[in-house]
Amino acid sequence: MNGAALGARLRERDLTAAPAALNLVENRTPAARAEIAALLAEVAPSRLGGEAPAHVVGVTGPPGAGKSTLLSALAAAWRERGRTVAVLAVDPSSKRSGGALLGDRARIEADAADRGMFIRSTAAGERLGGLAPATRAAAQALAAAFDVVVIETVGVGQSETDVAEAADTVAVVVQPGSGDALQFIKAGIMEIPDVLVVTKADLGLVALRAVRDLKGAMRALDERGTAVVAVSSVPPASGIGELADALDAHREALDLPAARTHARRLGALADFVAEHGERGLRALGGRRDAQRWLAGQDAALEQPALLRALEARAGL
Amino acid sequence: MSHRLPEPDRPWMMRTYAGHSTARKSNELSRGNLARGQTGLSIAFDLPTQTGYDADHELARGEVGKVGVPVAHKGDMHALLDGIPLDEMNTSMTINATAAWLLALYIVTAEENGIDAAVLQGTTQNDIIKEYLSRGTYAFPPAPSLRLIADMVAYTVEAVPRWNPVNICSYHLQEAGATPVQEIAYALSTAIAVLDEVRARVPEERMGAVFGRISFFVNAGVRFVEEHAKLRALGQLWDELGRERYGVQDPKHRRFRYGVQVNSLGLTESQPENNVQRIVLEALAVTLGRDARARAIQLPAWNEALGLPRPWDQQWSLRIQQVLAYETDLLEYPDIFEGSKVMEGLVAELAESARGEMARVAELGGAVEAVAYMKAALVDSHRERLGRIEAGELTLVGVNRYQETAPSPLTADAEGGILVVDPAVEQEAVDALEGWRATRDEAGVRSALEELARVAATHENVMPATIAAARAGATTGEWAQALRDAFGSYRAPTGVGEAAAPASTEAVAELRDEVARVGEALGRTPKILVGKPGLDGHSNGAEQIAVRARDIGMDVVYEGIRLTPAQIARSAVDEGVHVIGLSILSGSHRSLIPDVLDALRAAGGEDIPVVVGGIIPETDVEPLEAAGVAAVYTPKDFELTRIMGDVVALVAQRNGIAAAAA
Numbered sequence: 001m002n003g004a005a006l007g008a009r010l011r012e013r014d015l016t017a018a019p020a021a022l023n024l025v026e027n028r029t030p031a032a033r034a035e036i037a038a039l040l041a042e043v044a045p046s047r048l049g050g051e052a053p054a055h056v057v058g059v060t061g062p063p064g065a066g067k068s069t070l071l072s073a074l075a076a077a078w079r080e081r082g083r084t085v086a087v088l089a090v091d092p093s094s095k096r097s098g099g100a101l102l103g104d105r106a107r108i109e110a111d112a113a114d115r116g117m118f119i120r121s122t123a124a125g126e127r128l129g130g131l132a133p134a135t136r137a138a139a140q141a142l143a144a145a146f147d148v149v150v151i152e153t154v155g156v157g158q159s160e161t162d163v164a165e166a167a168d169t170v171a172v173v174v175q176p177g178s179g180d181a182l183q184f185i186k187a188g189i190m191e192i193p194d195v196l197v198v199t200k201a202d203l204g205l206v207a208l209r210a211v212r213d214l215k216g217a218m219r220a221l222d223e224r225g226t227a228v229v230a231v232s233s234v235p236p237a238s239g240i241g242e243l244a245d246a247l248d249a250h251r252e253a254l255d256l257p258a259a260r261t262h263a264r265r266l267g268a269l270a271d272f273v274a275e276h277g278e279r280g281l282r283a284l285g286g287r288r289d290a291q292r293w294l295a296g297q298d299a300a301l302e303q304p305a306l307l308r309a310l311e312a313r314a315g316l
Numbered sequence: 317m318s319h320r321l322p323e324p325d326r327p328w329m330m331r332t333y334a335g336h337s338t339a340r341k342s343n344e345l346s347r348g349n350l351a352r353g354q355t356g357l358s359i360a361f362d363l364p365t366q367t368g369y370d371a372d373h374e375l376a377r378g379e380v381g382k383v384g385v386p387v388a389h390k391g392d393m394h395a396l397l398d399g400i401p402l403d404e405m406n407t408s409m410t411i412n413a414t415a416a417w418l419l420a421l422y423i424v425t426a427e428e429n430g431i432d433a434a435v436l437q438g439t440t441q442n443d444i445i446k447e448y449l450s451r452g453t454y455a456f457p458p459a460p461s462l463r464l465i466a467d468m469v470a471y472t473v474e475a476v477p478r479w480n481p482v483n484i485c486s487y488h489l490q491e492a493g494a495t496p497v498q499e500i501a502y503a504l505s506t507a508i509a510v511l512d513e514v515r516a517r518v519p520e521e522r523m524g525a526v527f528g529r530i531s532f533f534v535n536a537g538v539r540f541v542e543e544h545a546k547l548r549a550l551g552q553l554w555d556e557l558g559r560e561r562y563g564v565q566d567p568k569h570r571r572f573r574y575g576v577q578v579n580s581l582g583l584t585e586s587q588p589e590n591n592v593q594r595i596v597l598e599a600l601a602v603t604l605g606r607d608a609r610a611r612a613i614q615l616p617a618w619n620e621a622l623g624l625p626r627p628w629d630q631q632w633s634l635r636i637q638q639v640l641a642y643e644t645d646l647l648e649y650p651d652i653f654e655g656s657k658v659m660e661g662l663v664a665e666l667a668e669s670a671r672g673e674m675a676r677v678a679e680l681g682g683a684v685e686a687v688a689y690m691k692a693a694l695v696d697s698h699r700e701r702l703g704r705i706e707a708g709e710l711t712l713v714g715v716n717r718y719q720e721t722a723p724s725p726l727t728a729d730a731e732g733g734i735l736v737v738d739p740a741v742e743q744e745a746v747d748a749l750e751g752w753r754a755t756r757d758e759a760g761v762r763s764a765l766e767e768l769a770r771v772a773a774t775h776e777n778v779m780p781a782t783i784a785a786a787r788a789g790a791t792t793g794e795w796a797q798a799l800r801d802a803f804g805s806y807r808a809p810t811g812v813g814e815a816a817a818p819a820s821t822e823a824v825a826e827l828r829d830e831v832a833r834v835g836e837a838l839g840r841t842p843k844i845l846v847g848k849p850g851l852d853g854h855s856n857g858a859e860q861i862a863v864r865a866r867d868i869g870m871d872v873v874y875e876g877i878r879l880t881p882a883q884i885a886r887s888a889v890d891e892g893v894h895v896i897g898l899s900i901l902s903g904s905h906r907s908l909i910p911d912v913l914d915a916l917r918a919a920g921g922e923d924i925p926v927v928v929g930g931i932i933p934e935t936d937v938e939p940l941e942a943a944g945v946a947a948v949y950t951p952k953d954f955e956l957t958r959i960m961g962d963v964v965a966l967v968a969q970r971n972g973i974a975a976a977a978a
């Protein structure tokens with residue numbers, strides 16, 4: 001367990017360090033906490049000379065919307081464009097027995113010999129659709145080494161908040177005819193995604209209607225920036241290149257340092273709450289005060305450093 | 317009605333499920349079986365042939381000639397059927413995803429022997445739904461698979477009128493753990509999906525003939541009274557379906573026709589001689605009552621839970637049928653259950669429950685849409701069954717009761733009383749394939765495959781182009797690849813994700829505490845990858861292990877069937893698992909397990925311990941352990957919780973975690 005060495009390997013874009021790095025960031029022992037901090041310090045903006053280069057993409061949608069199939073095709077398209085890809089598939093399954101079946105739904109087709117592709121299933125956080133602290137840390141670590149880091153989650157509704165915080169670009173995947181996403185957007189329950197993906201475009205009219213309805217809703221909400229893309233993975237596949245372009249376009253228009261700084265601060269606060277609960281939050285003067293205080297900190301500080309700073313402030 | 321028949325009935329068709337190694341060896345086997353009094357052929361194909369890969373494909377490694385005969389092209393089919401009179405023979409082919417192709421090869425072989433397709437008799441299994449649910453040898457997604465089946469039905473009903481194009485299988489559902497009700501309901505729901513699809517392709521007035529050509533392939537377990545009732549219930553519901561849903565007028569067309577292979581699930585590795593009486597009783601289930609008697613029977617061999625049967629083992633099974641048909645008085649009477657209160661009561665009960673379950677499937681949109689639901693239901697039923705065996709509520713003589721046994725002379729020989737396929741047949745098949753490709757008219761093959769691809773993309777019937785490709789000399793892998801390109805690939809649901817959490821036993825609760833303790837020490841939840849390398853699609857065992865591992869609190873990575881050793885190794889490393897469990901039932905463990913270990917070393921996962929389960933002969937255990945496998949489990953290890961206890965202990969030991977205080 002040598003976090004600094006693993007972090008240095010990731011900074012050098014050594015993709016073979018990914019499995020061991022993930023084993024470390026998922027480790028909950030007290031001994032691992034310091035090593036995780038050391039790992040993340042190695043990939044902090046100050047060490048990288050800027051923000052981690054990866055495009056962190058959140059992909060979310062209801063079960064059965066075709067996310068795995070879509071990701072198989074999208075990952076292949078990214079690989080064709082010469083980009084390395086890491087996928088963090090967050091599993092929502094019941095934790096009743098403490099165990100979980102991972103990968104069952106997230107089987108993404110990939111060439112086993114391709115070192116430029118990395119897939120890891122991770123457990124979900126405590127809240128429905130929430131991210132476990134390990135997933136945020138994993139995304140930050142992998143973002144130093146890979147060109148694209150995908151965080152895949154299940155859900156439609158309020159559950160995207162965590163992903164939106166951790167990702168540069170959020171794509172919501174819907175299948176035609178379900179209408180859920182449209183209703184949630186109209187009702188203001190769901191945050192506006194950066195890209196809306198309609199799968200199963202091979203269904204023809206019903207898919208076209210879904211695209212039209214979603215575009216209409218975006219116009220009505222004056223969210224013209226949200227791209228709506230229809231894709232089909234049934235041969236002949238279609239729309240995948242267009243989707244990759246739409247994701248790129250969003251990322252290019254983004255103020256990356258601001259977004260990442262924001263993500264680290266919110267991540268640190270989430271870690272703090274996970275560790276110290278409401279009582280800890282009260283010691284900081286409440287969530288709002290904590291956020292205000294975080295906004296005044298050095299923008300380049302990595303998440304564990306921010307967490308330590310919060311703990312110091314709370315007298316913990 | 318008299319209590320005697322004026323004439324004894326003619327016996328059912330007697331077959332033995334046979335094929336292995338090469339077309340030539342399998343031809344010898346078939347001829348031997350026919351010489352011993354078998355009256356029909358039943359061909360077992362190897363897994364590459366069943367899933368549409370040639371012997372030189374990566375996924376075919378270790379599987380060529382193992383569980384059946386490899387047939388790559390019409391030359392192989394000629395060798396397989398050499399000297400067998402196709403105009404008289406009734407041939408059953410256990411083939412599904414690639415059924416259209418194997419039927420085409422059969423038709424072309426007959427044609428080149430001067431026999432018209434119109435006289436050919438036989439059956440192609442061709443039930444794709446149960447491949448998704450149980451057997452795993454699918455190749456294409458559901459919609460195009462169903463289209464292939466419907467194309468075959470529409471084609472054969474006119475051009476090969478004596479052929480049964482589809483044998484709807486309840487057999488494999490029972491093997492996957494189905495209750496009698498599930499078996500009836502899911503088989504009939506599958507039949508409805510097929511018939512609805514065909515209805516769009518044939519004139520209304522031909523639906524009676526179509527309905528009459530649909531046959532079934534059923535299972536019979538050792539609870540033979542209820543099993544017989546199940547067959548009567550199937551007959552009743554089938555008749556109902558024909559009348560009410562499809563308006564079939566002719567009662568002959570509505571007759572429930574079925575062939576049978578009796579239960580393998582209940583056959584045991586321990587005291588395997590007991591399987592003989594199980595098989596006899598199961599044969600009674602499908603023959604006792606005349607109103608629901610099988611048209612064709614094949615019986616498994618006593619040593620099926622150990623490995624592949626030898627010719628003598630198969631002869632023994634054939635002799636069971638012959639004694640039943642020719643020595644007993646079974647065939648001299650009308651239906652002996654007519655007027656039986658017990659039988660009528662059982663049939664009514666099963667039929668009613670089955671109607672309810674069929675309605676549930678229909679609500680979900682029919683069998684194709686309900687695959688995930690049915691799969692999860694089967695995984696649950698199977699778990700329930702295993703739980704009852706573990707708890708001793710379901711008696712298996714020689715397994716969970718009366719385990720004390722004298723040494724068996726039946727398994728005393730060097731190979732442990734089974735047939736072992738010479739591993740050299742794989743290379744032979746690869747070489748022969750190369751030779752075939754070198755001597756055929758390549759341009760003719762290309763243009764036939766192009767035509768096939770064109771037809772596949774339209775709504776034209778795919779059979780004529782398939783037959784033309786067979787005639788031109790295309791291979792199984794080429795035919796399937798052309799269709800994979802057109803149809804796309806597919807992974808069936810594993811059913812494990814939906815499996816409900818069970819009422820936990822004390823042993824499970826204890827193990828859960830131990831998993832939590834090991835997890836605390838590790839810093840993260842113990843994680844296991846459950847893998848099925850190769851083409852073997854019999855995933856029931858792997859699924860049960862995956863579900864039990866979750867139930868005791870482990871994180872489980874299970875990605876379904878048909879993975880290469882490299883894919884398994886990569887997943888294990890990327891996912892950071894603490895242990896790998898591999899399941900193989902096809903006999904390919906001798907090459908695939910070492911392949912996985914090699915792949916693990918190449919991927920940097922040499923420290924991850926590997927345990928193996930499946931149909932592993934005793935004689936193979938030591939070589940596997942010598943190759944680096946941490947533990948081997950065979951069918952006699954039926955206590956899943958105990959196995960999982962071993963696995964957790966292994967994880968603790970490999971990670972330097974002290975054993976739990978006693």
